[in-house]
Amino acid sequence: MPESKPLPVEFDELLAAEFQYIAQTAIQANEDRARISSFYLIAVGSAVAALLGTQLFDINSPLQTVNLIFSGLFVLLTLLGSSTMMQLARLRAAWYESALAMNQMKDYMMTQNITLNQAFRWKTSTLPSKYKKDSISYYQAVEVAVISSLMFGAAVYFLQRAFLQIGFLHFLLSALVAVAALFVQLFIYQRALR
Numbered sequence: 001m002p003e004s005k006p007l008p009v010e011f012d013e014l015l016a017a018e019f020q021y022i023a024q025t026a027i028q029a030n031e032d033r034a035r036i037s038s039f040y041l042i043a044v045g046s047a048v049a050a051l052l053g054t055q056l057f058d059i060n061s062p063l064q065t066v067n068l069i070f071s072g073l074f075v076l077l078t079l080l081g082s083s084t085m086m087q088l089a090r091l092r093a094a095w096y097e098s099a100l101a102m103n104q105m106k107d108y109m110m111t112q113n114i115t116l117n118q119a120f121r122w123k124t125s126t127l128p129s130k131y132k133k134d135s136i137s138y139y140q141a142v143e144v145a146v147i148s149s150l151m152f153g154a155a156v157y158f159l160q161r162a163f164l165q166i167g168f169l170h171f172l173l174s175a176l177v178a179v180a181a182l183f184v185q186l187f188i189y190q191r192a193l194r
Helices: 011-053 064-112 114-118 136-163 168-193
Strands: none
Touching (some): 064 114
16 A cells, blocks of 8 residues: 655645634734723623622721722722733734734735735734734723723722721822822833833
8 A cells, every 4th residue: 555645735825824824813812802801891890880789888887897898809800900901912912923924924925926015005014013002902901901090099998998087188099099000000001012
């Protein structure tokens, strides 16, 4: 019985299959970004709705334990937001790597057939940057950062409420901490993509 030799793979078919695989990884990264940010929004919304729906959430209630539990829950939601920010950054980087791989193949095809130079709008030299403020990825990251920083501000508020008599300065401190947390979250996102 003679040894069977594998059939030769056509060069064009191999390039087309590789290009299709890379395109699918880029699509998957975009879909995962939407799922991750939606998951965070649902988690925060559910937790806040549960808190507002409890009998324990009474503005006049001086229970220190309840305030500490709320503070801890809001810290947990802040950490979940930070994790979501890192995932969003990683998925943006994954999309970028897929786009670079596609462009590498297009660059090769253009060297083989000069008439293709006018066919592609995105080339390696014109690919948008990994960190781009005017993109859906960035807007999703801002959305998560805003909510996460509000959660941190709420955590600070409930921590103060557990030990102190609340006044205007305590609200102001919570708001300032929330704004600082927003800038830290966005800096982390930017740093992960540079």
